[in-house]
Amino acid sequence: MGEMIQNTEHRTQSTEKKAIATRDAYGEALLELGEKRKDVVVLDADLSGSTKTGKFAAAFPERFYNIGVSEQDMVGTASGLSLTGKLPFASTFAIFETGRAWEQIRQTVCYSNLNVKLVATHSGISVGEDGASHQAIEDIALMRVLPNMTVVVPADGAETKQVIEAIADYYGPVYVRLGRAKVPNVMPEDYKFAIARAHIFNTGKDANIIATGIMVSVSLEAAEILRSEGIDVGVINMSTIKPLDSGALLKAAQSSRLIVTAEEHSIIGGLGGAVCEFLAENHPMPVKRIGIRDTFGCSGTPDELMKLYGLTSDDIVKTIIQCQ
Amino acid sequence: MNPATAYRDINFLREKAKAVRVEILKMLAEAGSGHTGGSLSATDIATAIYFYKLKHKPEDPGWRERDRFILSKGHAAPLLYAVLALSGYFDVSLLKTLRKLGSPLQGHPSSKSLPGVEVSTGSLGQGLSIANGIAIGLKMDGLDSRVYCLLGDGEIQEGQVWEAAMTAAHYRLDNMCAMVDLNGLQIDGPVSEVKGIEPVDMKWKAFGWHVIDIDGNDMDAIVKALDAAESVKGKPTVILARTLKGKGVSFFEGKVKYHGIAPTQEELRRALKELE
Ligand SMILES: Cc1ncc(C[n+]2csc(CCOP(=O)(O)OP(=O)(O)O)c2C)c(N)n1
Ligand SMILES: [Mg+2]
Numbered sequence: 236m237g238e239m240i241q242n243t244e245h246r247t248q249s250t251e252k253k254a255i256a257t258r259d260a261y262g263e264a265l266l267e268l269g270e271k272r273k274d275v276v277v278l279d280a281d282l283s284g285s286t287k288t289g290k291f292a293a294a295f296p297e298r299f300y301n302i303g304v305s306e307q308d309m310v311g312t313a314s315g316l317s318l319t320g321k322l323p324f325a326s327t328f329a330i331f332e333t334g335r336a337w338e339q340i341r342q343t344v345c346y347s348n349l350n351v352k353l354v355a356t357h358s359g360i361s362v363g364e365d366g367a368s369h370q371a372i373e374d375i376a377l378m379r380v381l382p383n384m385t386v387v388v389p390a391d392g393a394e395t396k397q398v399i400e401a402i403a404d405y406y407g408p409v410y411v412r413l414g415r416a417k418v419p420n421v422m423p424e425d426y427k428f429a430i431a432r433a434h435i436f437n438t439g440k441d442a443n444i445i446a447t448g449i450m451v452s453v454s455l456e457a458a459e460i461l462r463s464e465g466i467d468v469g470v471i472n473m474s475t476i477k478p479l480d481s482g483a484l485l486k487a488a489q490s491s492r493l494i495v496t497a498e499e500h501s502i503i504g505g506l507g508g509a510v511c512e513f514l515a516e517n518h519p520m521p522v523k524r525i526g527i528r529d530t531f532g533c534s535g536t537p538d539e540l541m542k543l544y545g546l547t548s549d550d551i552v553k554t555i556i557q558c559q
Numbered sequence: 560m561n562p563a564t565a566y567r568d569i570n571f572l573r574e575k576a577k578a579v580r581v582e583i584l585k586m587l588a589e590a591g592s593g594h595t596g597g598s599l600s601a602t603d604i605a606t607a608i609y610f611y612k613l614k615h616k617p618e619d620p621g622w623r624e625r626d627r628f629i630l631s632k633g634h635a636a637p638l639l640y641a642v643l644a645l646s647g648y649f650d651v652s653l654l655k656t657l658r659k660l661g662s663p664l665q666g667h668p669s670s671k672s673l674p675g676v677e678v679s680t681g682s683l684g685q686g687l688s689i690a691n692g693i694a695i696g697l698k699m700d701g702l703d704s705r706v707y708c709l710l711g712d713g714e715i716q717e718g719q720v721w722e723a724a725m726t727a728a729h730y731r732l733d734n735m736c737a738m739v740d741l742n743g744l745q746i747d748g749p750v751s752e753v754k755g756i757e758p759v760d761m762k763w764k765a766f767g768w769h770v771i772d773i774d775g776n777d778m779d780a781i782v783k784a785l786d787a788a789e790s791v792k793g794k795p796t797v798i799l800a801r802t803l804k805g806k807g808v809s810f811f812e813g814k815v816k817y818h819g820i821a822p823t824q825e826e827l828r829r830a831l832k833e834l835e
Contacts (some may be wrong), residue, residue: 276696276699297699298699300695300730302722302726303722303725303726303729305719305725305726307685307688307718307719308688308691308719308722308723308725309724309725310688310724311685311687311688311689311691311694311719312685312686312688312689312691312692312723312726313692314678314689314692315678315688315689315691315692315693315694315695316688316690316692316693316695316696317694318627318677318678318691318693318695319693319694319697319700320623320691320700321696321697321699323692338682339685339688339719341683342679342680342682342685342686343678343679343689346671347669347670347671347679348671348680349678351612399687417575432835519570538655553770
């Protein structure tokens with residue numbers, strides 16, 4: 236699995252580094268965080284092998300709580316732990332975390348503004364063979380609409396590790412969206428993640444792609460192809476979707492004729508939605524959204540699905556060429 | 560301990576309960592809306608918790624070693640506000656701002672606006688999970704503080720309650736004491752008609768809880784049950800408190816209708832007379 240992503244040979248400085256899934260990076264980051272901070276408590280809902288919280292569980296069994304297949308209860312229990320000053324990380328698959336427990340997240344975590352970290356894996360269609368029931372394509376929308384919530388979607392393993400460290404030092408509810416498939420390292424060696432700060436790889440006059448998650452790597456590839464054809468395209472990694480880095484977005488908007496958003500999520504309510512909302516009010520201009528077009532996923536290899544749903548670099552290239 | 564909250568005897572608690580009922584009725588009548596029946600049915604329980612059992616410091620709501628009370632049935636907010644005010648968390652005069660614009664006394668409890676409210680509630684079925692998390696956290700910190708969580712009998716139709724019931728038993732949360740206000744009524748009618756919960760004691764037992772079944776409007780029984788709960792080790796305790804909805808005001812008692820409506824000024828006058 237994860238072939239598509241391993242095949243993407245865009246030429247950033249760090250391409251040679253081993254591709255890992257963001258969920259694997261999470262497992263490692265939790266372990267390191269657990270070592271450093273004794274207040275870290277981890278909860279899972281019977282998916283600790285897949286979400287990689289199992290590593291933390293093995294190292295710190297006294298600070299790991301398996302709540303079983305009960306996501307609503309997991310979120311509630313994490314909330315209670317935060318009320319005693321603990322730093323809970325609650326993990327399961329993205330659709331169960333944000334879908335099943337949405338109202339618990341709203342009523343308890345967000346309304347009371349609790350220091351609960353919701354870190355979900357298996358987002359998007361790159362989940363692959365498990366099919367639509369397990370492919371969250373609505374989770375960004377579900378979390379973004381909540382007051383007090385911060386939403387972060389790391390682009391690679393290294394960024395994921397930084398995200399976990401950063402949110403541990405930040406007080407308040409955070410949703411982190413991770414994936415199952417391996418992603419190449421795309422962020423530069425000296426990159427430093429900060430909440431609400433986008434990373435501008437470069438800006439282009441003809442189009443700027445605002446991407447998030449695994450679509451950052453795909454977008455970099457597309458930009459390279461376009462540049463070789465004389466079309467000047469920039470790429471921005473919008474890893475924090477809420478709060479949106481409006482400064483970076485405005486800069487990208489002002490410097491080009493077209494904004495393209497790219498996400499492994501529904502085009503409704505996610506990154507594309509957030510960007511359109513901002514631009515419509517602040518800098519009206521043409522926008523194209525790359526994402527899942529109001530339909531469910533299905534079974535297949537991640538590679539096949541990325542093609543089927545129009546999430547490849549070719550799809551981005553075609554979209555941008557059509558607009559020139 | 561705050562002198563206002565110092566326990567003296569059962570009669571002291573009965574008098575307190577009366578004072579709590581008076582405040583509930585007054586604030587509801589002033590607000591013109593809110594939940595009367597379920598606030599009155601659980602008044603004796605909440606009074607015993609706040610004025611007999613709870614280890615707390617109203618002048619220091621964030622005190623680390625305090626016991627916690629979670630009002631899972633958040634619509635009984637007037638009850639919570641009355642016991643908090645009479646315990647000294649804030650001035651009793653604030654009660655008349657219930658449900659008004661800008662008031663910290665929101666229609667359902669909001670922990671962001673009012674000290675003493677541990678967590679925001681109002682959406683039924685969520686409190687027991689939160690209480691479990693607190694109970695686990697207290698144990699991790701080596702504190703012997705206890706957690707009390709009040710639920711409604713309609714509320715326990717929520718699936719999450721039973722998820723949480725399993726969690727508390729699995730993790731042997733003997734610092735947890737849940738209380739179910741078995742007033743037999745919910746919004747659309749008697750619980751037995753809407754969707755029956757019996758045999759409710761067997762359900763909790765089957766879920767691994769120690770069960771204490773009492774008359775939930777009998778102060779003596781409540782005090783004894785709270786004491787007994789404390790000595791149960793290795794498992795959580797639930798107090799099944801059989802109550803009368805609207806307790807204390809004859810024309811509200813046992814009436815489905817008075818779940819979610821406030822007394823009129825005329826009803827308030829008659830109610831206060833009865834309570835005298
Ligand atoms: C999740 C949720 N669904 C519905 C409601 C609306 N509601 C408020 S009170 C209530 C009935 C509760 O009955 P019960 O738990 O028996 O409360 P009590 O009789 O103690 O007032 C309902 C359905 C709610 N607050 N939360
Ligand atoms: Mg009831």
